[in-house]
Amino acid sequence: MFSYCTDPSTLEGLSWLSCYLSTGKHMAFYASFGTVLLLLAITAPTALLFGLGGAVAARASFAPLSWFGRGYIAIVRGVPDIAFFLFFVIALDQGIEWLRHKVKCPDWSEPIRQGSDFLVCDIAKMPLSASPQWVHEIYGFWLAILTFAIVFGAFAANVIYGAMQAVPRAQLETAAAYGLNPRQTFRRILLPQMWSFALPGLSNLWMVLIKATPLLFLLGVEDIVYWARELGGTKNARFTDYPHGDWRMWYFLALLVFYLGFTKVSEMVLSRITVRLSRGQATVAGEALRKAKG
Amino acid sequence: MNCLETIQAYAFRSIGFGERLLPRSDFTLCDQFTLIGSGMLWNIYFGAIALVFGFVFATALALAKNSPFRGLRKPAEWFIFLFRGSPLFIQFFFAYFLFLNLKALSPLFDSFTAAAVGALIVLFLNTSAYSAEIFYGALRSVPKNDIEAADAYGLTGMAKFRRIVWPTMMRLAWPSYTNEAIFLFHATTLVFFSGFPSWKQQGDALYYASYFADKTFNPFVPYPILAFYFILLTLCVISLFGMVNRRLNRHVSQTQRKRMRIRMNLIR
Numbered sequence: 001m002f003s004y005c006t007d008p009s010t011l012e013g014l015s016w017l018s019c020y021l022s023t024g025k026h027m028a029f030y031a032s033f034g035t036v037l038l039l040l041a042i043t044a045p046t047a048l049l050f051g052l053g054g055a056v057a058a059r060a061s062f063a064p065l066s067w068f069g070r071g072y073i074a075i076v077r078g079v080p081d082i083a084f085f086l087f088f089v090i091a092l093d094q095g096i097e098w099l100r101h102k103v104k105c106p107d108w109s110e111p112i113r114q115g116s117d118f119l120v121c122d123i124a125k126m127p128l129s130a131s132p133q134w135v136h137e138i139y140g141f142w143l144a145i146l147t148f149a150i151v152f153g154a155f156a157a158n159v160i161y162g163a164m165q166a167v168p169r170a171q172l173e174t175a176a177a178y179g180l181n182p183r184q185t186f187r188r189i190l191l192p193q194m195w196s197f198a199l200p201g202l203s204n205l206w207m208v209l210i211k212a213t214p215l216l217f218l219l220g221v222e223d224i225v226y227w228a229r230e231l232g233g234t235k236n237a238r239f240t241d242y243p244h245g246d247w248r249m250w251y252f253l254a255l256l257v258f259y260l261g262f263t264k265v266s267e268m269v270l271s272r273i274t275v276r277l278s279r280g281q282a283t284v285a286g287e288a289l290r291k292a293k294g
Numbered sequence: 295m296n297c298l299e300t301i302q303a304y305a306f307r308s309i310g311f312g313e314r315l316l317p318r319s320d321f322t323l324c325d326q327f328t329l330i331g332s333g334m335l336w337n338i339y340f341g342a343i344a345l346v347f348g349f350v351f352a353t354a355l356a357l358a359k360n361s362p363f364r365g366l367r368k369p370a371e372w373f374i375f376l377f378r379g380s381p382l383f384i385q386f387f388f389a390y391f392l393f394l395n396l397k398a399l400s401p402l403f404d405s406f407t408a409a410a411v412g413a414l415i416v417l418f419l420n421t422s423a424y425s426a427e428i429f430y431g432a433l434r435s436v437p438k439n440d441i442e443a444a445d446a447y448g449l450t451g452m453a454k455f456r457r458i459v460w461p462t463m464m465r466l467a468w469p470s471y472t473n474e475a476i477f478l479f480h481a482t483t484l485v486f487f488s489g490f491p492s493w494k495q496q497g498d499a500l501y502y503a504s505y506f507a508d509k510t511f512n513p514f515v516p517y518p519i520l521a522f523y524f525i526l527l528t529l530c531v532i533s534l535f536g537m538v539n540r541r542l543n544r545h546v547s548q549t550q551r552k553r554m555r556i557r558m559n560l561i562r
Contacts, residue, residue: 082487083483087507
């Protein structure tokens with residue numbers, strides 16, 4: 001990257017390090033931090049949406065919908081989440097291919113499961129086997145996001161369901177007394193009031209979501225863990241201009257520091273949001289704020 | 295091979311007894327049940343030992359965090375932040391490579407790169423940090439009156455802690471600590487996916503479940519089996535901890551008892 005990097009064998013000390021840390025592979029490593037942030041940026045709102053849907057479904061008066069909501073919340077508890085991550089990616093992949101297979105090749109007679117193989121017709125493959133590498137990578141990334149959203153959606157649904165129950169009944173009754181219909185009550189009273197109760201749980205969930213991002217590695221995405229293992233491993237002089245020993249420990253130390261910093265910053269931001277949301281609430285925190293203002 | 299023979303051959307496969315080769319084709323339901331169950335031995339080993347030692351260390355950490363002396367408080371706070379603020383997955387990776395480097399320095403660390411020792415250490419430290427935070431919270435909410443009463447009776451130092459503070463702290467912390475225990479057992483599934491190699495294909499339940507899922511390309515059998523085992527394990531943990539909870543609460547009137555609420559598990 002720098003002009004003095006043309007002949008790495010002559011470099012020493014810091015200049016060697018600066019050249020080493022700016023190779024193309026390292027750029028891909030830095031970009032993978034972006035992948036993690038992108039994953040968080042997409043997953044968090046999606047999971048929140050899933051959670052809201054799940055909570056509303058669980059509260060519904062229509063019994064099958066309520067069962068579905070409760071089942072969705074219940075099923076993700078009690079089982080190690082990493083198993084869900086491993087399960088959903090294959091299950092979603094096969095489910096999508098199976099649906100496409102049914103639609104696109106209706107006259108396919110052979111069974112799909114043949115012993116240990118899962119066979120669908122060629123045009124039902126997702127993505128098509130002829131498509132370029134980046135399509136496969138993007139598809140894998142989207143599967144990962146969907147998996148994260150489903151699993152964390154269930155956790156969020158649990159939190160939001162509890163928060164909706166915690167909104168004082170008197171407020172909802174007052175809304176009814178003012179002649180708001182159930183839909184208006186939901187949108188104007190329940191939804192805005194719920195956040196202050198849901199925030200402790202949701203901020204905890206955000207912390208957990210941050211700490212779950214290294215699992216991307218298990219889903220086959222080239223994330224920071226993948227690059228730390230690749231770049232840290234022993235490099236010998238025959239294959240690279242920058243030979244070094246086993247540095248994986250230092251790469252993972254860097255990841256550790258990255259996550260610690262990220263957690264710390266999130267903690268600070270979330271505590272500010274908590275203060276903002278408890279303004280005017282009939283809770284201990286809200287009362288303390290009112291007194292402080294005088 | 296009928297099912298009884300399979301159980302004889304593979305029930306202790308994960309700890310090195312029985313058949314050496316894993317089944318390679320024609321996987322029966324019995325194969326999967328037996329091997330995944332065999333892998334559960336590892337999960338129980340990691341979870342139980344980390345929990346027992348972690349309990350002692352966590353109590354010490356919680357007291358240190360509550361200490362008025364900076365020299366004790368700061369290290370405890372940092373330790374707890376370090377292990378609670380970073381993903382367990384990264385901790386495993388870092389610890390494995392750290393042990394690998396230490397091994398090159400001294401033969402003392404030879405056994406540390408094996409999952410049975412190295413991963414156990416990480417899990418022990420990790421659960422200590424999480425439990426310490428729970429215990430610390432409980433310690434802060436021990437009723438002031440209890441302490442005043444203890445002072446009035448002339449209890450001091452160790453006697454006060456052992457007879458008054460500690461039992462109340464345990465009683466208050468126990469419901470959350472139960473969740474932490476469940477959570478720890480779930481976290482043990484990460485071990486063989488994070489650097490620590492499995493020796494002679496002896497792995498935990500998830501290791502075998504993903505082995506079957508890879509071989510049969512069918513996730514719909516092994517993972518539900520794994521889920522079944524874990525729900526069973528969770529129920530055992532809940533009933534065991536529930537017994538302790540009843541004992542801790544035996545002097546409290548029915549209406550005032552803090553209900554055990556089993557919260558959802560989350561990744562750490």
